[in-house]
Amino acid sequence: MVATQPIVILPENVKRYVGKEAQRMNILAGRVIAETVRSTLGPKGMDKMLVDDLGDIVVTNDGVTILKEMSVEHPAAKMLIEVAKTQEKEVGDGTTTAVVIAGELLRKAEELLDQNVHPTVIIKGYHLALNKAQEILKDIAIDVNPEDKEMLKKIAMTSLTGKGAEKARDKLGEIVVDAVTTVVDENGKVDKDLIKIEKKEGASVDETELIKGVVIDKERVNPQMPKKVENAKIALLNCPIEVKETETDAKINITDPAKMIEFIEQEEKMIKDMVDQIKASGANVVFCQKGIDDLAQHYLAKAGILAVRRVKKSDMEKLAKATGANIITNIKDLTPEDLGEAGVVSEEKVAGDAMIFVRECKDPKAVTILVRGTTEHIVDEVARAIEDAIGVVACTIEDGKIVAGGGATEVELAMRLRDYADTVSGREQLAVRGFADALEVIPRTLAENAGLDAIEMMVNLRAKHANEGSAAYGLNVFTGEIENMVEKGVVEPLRVKTQAIQSAAEAAEMLLRIDDVIAAEKLEGKDKKGGSEDFGGEDTNL
Incomplete structure (x- = not known):
């Protein structure tokens, strides 16, 4: 018998992960990223302190800022960060929501992979669920008049709640609405670049002002x-x-x-x-x-x-x-x-x-918001909150549609998607159910971050949606009660939700399609980077 020489195709310094190993590695990376920002979600979310290699400090609970500032090595994690960046660019808010949903979709996919459901089946099921979710969102959206300044202020205040600017949200909400409505063009479009944000520390947030010029x-x-x-x-x-x-x-x-x-x-x-x-x-x-x-x-x-x-x-x-x-x-x-x-x-x-x-x-078709705060870090965080609020008010003016906040929309979507799952044949039904369950991560996280009993809150929310037949019931994290979010003024633009769910689903689908990762070792090697060349397995470097 002739001994066969092994054929070496890839160079020595290349690592390769195939099949389930590659999928699990990518899923783990995505979940770690989602877990990182999850605690910042909602009005009771906590902040993160990020210190770069020069010693500069950023204190924020803005999802996209956290992910941009983090020094991330893993390629799958980088792909998830792109989701947050896209969300920020398109709508200006909902970055944490998008990443948290993507992480949960990956977690549900992992459970299905353990049951030997093929990745392409999961992807097809997620795709069906995404299309149905977009239909349901259009159905439950509420029309608003873009000139209704009171409603626009509520939308701005929902975005500002839970950020460094929260204590002055009444005044800041008015400033944001005034600024955005001033720069709307004749086609009803808003160019956010025409609202200049100038930052100066040394005064309280209440002294932030809008200059019509x-x-x-x-x-x-x-x-x-x-x-x-x-x-x-x-x-x-x-x-x-x-x-x-x-x-x-x-x-x-x-x-x-x-x-x-x-x-x-x-x-x-x-x-x-x-x-x-x-x-x-x-x-x-x-x-x-x-x-x-x-x-x-x-x-x-x-x-x-x-x-x-x-x-x-x-x-x-x-x-x-x-x-x-x-x-x-x-x-x-x-x-x-x-x-x-x-x-x-x-x-x-x-x-x-x-x-x-x-x-x-x-x-004036261009205005300036002069942001004030007692310290540099507070000014930066207030400016980030104002940018998010400008984004959501601009979306509402352009689209004229809103949905309820406080997890209400996600619970309604999950409930209707479960009904839809019964009409789907084959194993795709499992993926549609998984998608529905994944959406509930938002109200569950809101409850957890507020120190409430997440299981009890979820049971009460589902019961309220099933019995009342209204998509407006969400979680009031300040009282721990299930209340009508539209009446409470906790509302968000439809585009924030559609974009977040779409980005999350597409990112999860993309990661599930990968069954082979071929990665060259970093030039610095082991001595300098301490294992950065091996971005998989147990020691996931993020």
Whole structure:
């Protein structure tokens, strides 16, 4: 008998996991990620402190921030983090919900794999359940008038509850609704980039304010300039107010001292002409994206014009939207028609830094929320909460549909999906049931995080939904009672739920499809990374 030589296809430093081993490894990674953020869910969720390798600290309970800041090695875990990032980009809130549901779907899939149900059967069942869930969501959604500011405020406050901004949620809810409704375009769409969030510590969260205009973290270029300009006529320049250098390298030889004086005078005249041009247009405030020459500053100050230089491009665009000004690339083209208007432009000190406030714009299509807080970490967390609230209010205005919060929607979905499962033949029925059970992780987690008896709460919730025939009954975590969430004002945009469930299901399906993981070892090797090359098995490095 001839001894056969083993054939080596993959190089030595490559690890391979096949079949059930690969699936279990990916499922475990997904579940670990979900468990990490699960305790932050809901109004009673806890916070996480994240410290990076430079020692910078982030304290937050915002799911996507936690996952972005975590240093994750495992490829399957990274895929789940993408779910949170997509949720954040599309709707701005519900990131924790999406990841927790994905983790629970993977847990249910693992139970089915243990019963020898094939992954493709589970995937098909999940797909059927997802389509049915989207149908049910449309059916139980409640129509709202995008102009109903009271309802929009409730939606904003639901999003703000449980975050660092909770104690000032009444005021912040109003600010967010006011900001979003101001920047809605004629098609009913909201460009969230037009709401600028400027952060400054040193005051309480209650002092957060909405400026119907733009706040710029700069100061006037010259102390001789006026600090405050009323009835401002604003010029936006995308060109420097200084002598242009020649395009090519040039050398000027001056042999006569008189010529030198003439040359300097000519430069001064060019700068004076530029300032005269600005003055002639009627502008009394100038925002310049480029530099402003010292001499130009002197002439502008003499003319009583407030000028700011090196303003960011994004801020220039917001100023244009807020004041109605046109951004000019050549001072010679500046006309009175290009100027924007604002009631008052002033330089004010905030937390020891000078900032330029452009207020009282007539019809601003860009606004600024100046976020305050006692410390840097509080300001950052309040700003994150406000961003989430802006996202949900924008969704509601665009779609005009909401669903009940407090776990009510998930319990109703689970109940109806179980009924639907009875109509599905074959083993897919098990997967549909698994999907229904997985959705209940949301109300169960809300109860656990509030220190309530999760089993008792789930039994009461199911009974209420079965007997009352209403999809609005959810868990009031503050009282521990089952109440009508719509009447209580605990509501969320339909899009937050549809996107969260869809992202979670698709991520779970993608991970279940993988039956072979081929991974090259990290270049650093074992010595530096302590086992990072083996991202599977018991020692899952996350």
